[in-house]
Amino acid sequence: MISIFPGLLNGAVITLQLLVTSMFFGLIIGLIFAILRINKNPIINKFAYGYSYFFRGTPLLVQLYLIYYGLANIEFLRNSFFWVIIKEPYWCAIIAFSLNTGAYTSEILRSAFQTIKKGYIEAAQSLGVTKKITFYRIQLPIAIKQSLPAYGNEIILILKGTSLASVITIMDLMGEARKVNVLTFKPFEAFITAGIIYLFITFIIHNIIKYLEKKYRFQT
Amino acid sequence: MELLSFGDTGWGDELFFATLMTIAVSIAAMAIGFIFALIFTPLKLSKNKTLNVIGNCYTTIIRGVPELLVIYLLFFGGTGAAMYVASIFGYDGYIEINAFITGALAIGIISGAYSTEVFRGAILSIDKGQFEASKVLGIKKYIQFYKIILPQMLRLSIPNLSNVWQITLKDTSLISVTGLVEIMRQSYIAAGSTRDPLFFYSVAAVLYLMLTFLSMKLINKLEIKYSKGY
Numbered sequence: 001m002i003s004i005f006p007g008l009l010n011g012a013v014i015t016l017q018l019l020v021t022s023m024f025f026g027l028i029i030g031l032i033f034a035i036l037r038i039n040k041n042p043i044i045n046k047f048a049y050g051y052s053y054f055f056r057g058t059p060l061l062v063q064l065y066l067i068y069y070g071l072a073n074i075e076f077l078r079n080s081f082f083w084v085i086i087k088e089p090y091w092c093a094i095i096a097f098s099l100n101t102g103a104y105t106s107e108i109l110r111s112a113f114q115t116i117k118k119g120y121i122e123a124a125q126s127l128g129v130t131k132k133i134t135f136y137r138i139q140l141p142i143a144i145k146q147s148l149p150a151y152g153n154e155i156i157l158i159l160k161g162t163s164l165a166s167v168i169t170i171m172d173l174m175g176e177a178r179k180v181n182v183l184t185f186k187p188f189e190a191f192i193t194a195g196i197i198y199l200f201i202t203f204i205i206h207n208i209i210k211y212l213e214k215k216y217r218f219q220t
Numbered sequence: 221m222e223l224l225s226f227g228d229t230g231w232g233d234e235l236f237f238a239t240l241m242t243i244a245v246s247i248a249a250m251a252i253g254f255i256f257a258l259i260f261t262p263l264k265l266s267k268n269k270t271l272n273v274i275g276n277c278y279t280t281i282i283r284g285v286p287e288l289l290v291i292y293l294l295f296f297g298g299t300g301a302a303m304y305v306a307s308i309f310g311y312d313g314y315i316e317i318n319a320f321i322t323g324a325l326a327i328g329i330i331s332g333a334y335s336t337e338v339f340r341g342a343i344l345s346i347d348k349g350q351f352e353a354s355k356v357l358g359i360k361k362y363i364q365f366y367k368i369i370l371p372q373m374l375r376l377s378i379p380n381l382s383n384v385w386q387i388t389l390k391d392t393s394l395i396s397v398t399g400l401v402e403i404m405r406q407s408y409i410a411a412g413s414t415r416d417p418l419f420f421y422s423v424a425a426v427l428y429l430m431l432t433f434l435s436m437k438l439i440n441k442l443e444i445k446y447s448k449g450y
Contacts, residue, residue: 163286187296
């Protein structure tokens with residue numbers, strides 16, 4: 001029982017790496033697409049909507065397989081510089097998770113942008129604040145504060161999503177648990193221990209978000 | 221397009237039946253989830269501390285643990301547990317539990333946790349006066365639940381249940397790891413034997429998009445139908 005612990009902890013480190021990296025890229029993608037979504041140009045708007053519709057409407061596993069198995073099938077990608085990235089399952093997983101969470105994050109941020117009271121923007125305009133500064137100093141901070149609770153849920157969803165990396169040969173927490181199961185034929189020990197570690201990580205994320213929510217509470 | 225033709229040469233009919241399988245597993249899982257939700261919602265709302273903790277443990281653990289883990293636990297653990305139970309009754313052979321049943325049960329447990337939260341929220345948003353009024357009128361507790369609370373709860377939870385349905389539908393793709401031939405597994409097989417993963421996984425993505433789109437349309441209709449008069 002104790003002997004399986006170091007392996008699982010090594011896996012947990014990989015899981016956390018996957019989580020943090022895809023959260024980082026996902027936030028950037030999400031922010032870009034949220035801004036595109038509130039753009040008034042219908043083509044840009046539709047493009048951003050299509051992106052989020054595709055990634056929210058299909059299972060993460062399909063996206064992962066499309067990137068891991070599918071992209072390797074395209075001849076010119078294989079001959080190009082991108083092959084260095086795409087041939088690694090680790091980076092494929094990060095691309096898939098980032099694109100997936102980017103879609104969800106863009107929806108969260110978009111709804112936060114749209115619920116900002118018009119009065120704030122009008123007040124800024126009447127004070128002669130430029131559009132750029134209004135966006136960076138007023139809209140963005142309010143949107144981020146308002147979307148914290150929803151984003152906390154999204155982080156937990158990504159954490160659960162990273163377990164799919166084990167399907168494409170990455171030895172994350174789930175992969176290590178599968179290895180233990182195969183080697184020892186003790187499914188309950190392997191998966192329940194992994195489950196406890198996952199729950200522990202979820203618990204920590206939940207509390208960090210709760211703390212941030214309290215600290216940056218936005219009064220309307 | 222040849223690859224998608226029906227019959228022996230194409231994968232059209234296989235993918236069609238795989239889609240039906242995905243729908244069947246999703247519906248079965250959703251139904252199992254409802255049963256779990258109807259058991260655990262009263263526990264979560266109960267004033268008894270112990271029952272409350274049991275209800276909260278269920279939703280917290282299931283929603284905090286990867287879906288894949290629940291599936292593996294039931295798939296690998298379920299066989300062992302079934303064989304252990306059978307050995308008590310004197311049967312020592314190998315028992316293999318049907319992939320459909322394990323898959324539907326695993327996804328059902330997960331969707332049950334989400335449904336529980338939805339039902340809980342719906343019941344909490346029903347006006348307190350209704351409970352009091354039915355008490356004053358001397359309506360029995362279970363009649364109050366079936367005739368007053370349940371219909372309102374279902375109506376209020378349709379929008380959120382549609383989210384749960386979407387999650388359930390997408391989660392069924394994970395059952396492919398246990399070998400049940402649904403959309404994902406069938407595309408995996410097709411991609412393997414034709415060496416064209418890009419095409420078949422794109423087809424799988426389109427099939428899932430179609431399913432989510434159609435079910436959205438259907439649920440919207442239901443929502444309009446049941447919100448008449450409000």
